[in-house]
Amino acid sequence: MEQFITVEDGTRIFVRQWQAKGEVRGHIHVLHGMSEHSGRYAYFAEQLAEVGYHVSAHDHRGHGQTAEANDMPFGYFAAVDGFTQVVRDVEAVTQALHIHAPFILFGHSMGSFIAKRYAQLYPHRLTKLLLCGTGATTALHLVGKQLAMRLASWQGADVPSQWMDKLSFGQFNRAFQPVRTPSDWLAANAEAVDAYRADPYCGFVSTNQLYADLLGGMRSGHTKRALQQTPNIPILLISGDKDPVGHYGKDVWKVAKHYVKADVTNVQVCLVANMHHEILNEKNRANTIAYIQRWLYE
Template structure:
């Protein structure tokens, strides 16, 4: 699809047999792509959903179509991620005319989804936030540092420094880890797939980190959370060993902030012993079951 600013975004579509019961849109995380969600999309198709998933700017096939892997753009990168999602969802909702729209965001995709909720909650019926995290003072420091790096080293330069600061603590969270990516999940086979995927694990640019940290600081402001419509059902799911969600503490913090903002239906569900990518764990069928049960309430 071509966005309003001319940027091409790669979208995957999965259509169930028979008339779909709703539209389920998936947004992936940082340094990965929507192709890693095909198995999940098939499970949702079996439930009867029409499923779409797109590669964010600077990721996967979208990066191949437009340029640099790991670079959202020279300005307003986080804003454009949100607007891309809005344009895609609007397009398929108008095309399919389905009775319900569910937005799903994993990790960085959950940050985009949270901003989407704040701006466009009237355009979705439910939202699932997977592997999300709370904002800390470190994100403010990261924003200041990444902006300085943009000035002195260039916006489109890969930032190994910011990458190490952002993900170093995650890799250290797993004792006796086999690889630096073991924090993603306990399934060694899936970790190897991630390592060997040319569209995964890249080092984002200075501007990328500036954009994402700016977005994180924005979505956690009380006045922005207040903008979400109060009757929007929200499910927050995460692993008890996910460092992004502070092993569950950060996830409950976000759930409480939404509850305090007046949201009437906020559910937090933690999966014991799972790490960041709960959809890639060996017992991922349990995650599928919990999502299906929430969808079928």
């Protein structure tokens, strides 16, 4: 099922839903990553629906059919406070769906940072949180935010940021030489990489402003005070152990330790052996999804 939901500022958000089979165990909302869209999670959603979960997902501002419907640049959130706005969209969309079941949030990559911040701002809403393909925040992210802000001022806020793209995504293929495509870091599965590159809604270069918004949002969600606002609910951090976003597993463990230090103690880490960034698109994804399903049942 597909629909548009209009949020407070008039933006029309494109939403997909998959109905649960049988008794509804819970409502899982999926937040996709940068330069992609919610339709890429259809297989994952279908598998969760088969075991009793109602699944929904939406295209973020500046992505997929949300960008098209609102005639906005791809890779652009908003002129002001874009990261907070995309977090608010999660609340507006999921409330508008009126699914009366335990609420679980799944965020991949950029979506994981949005999900992390959502849990801090709306702690009463969630029963579980899954952060997939996530990473830690360092002082370099502050430097990156400042650079992106300057580029937005010099070049334009809605201009695709070739500089930021090279400094981030452009570095991720280094561990996988020799490479077949610039996107090999996404998955060990060549078919998944090719599908991503052929998808007209994927692979675009995000704008200077989105980089500034995202890096600022990542920083705001990583402070000690922010982490302490996270509800002490079950949290699963799941990534490929060859994922450069999580520094090949090292930063995933850092995130877990930061949560525990903030008295968020029910945190579990799963690193999928020999897999890259998009573990839901690898050839062994059935095993990964089964692991997630078992964790959800606990």
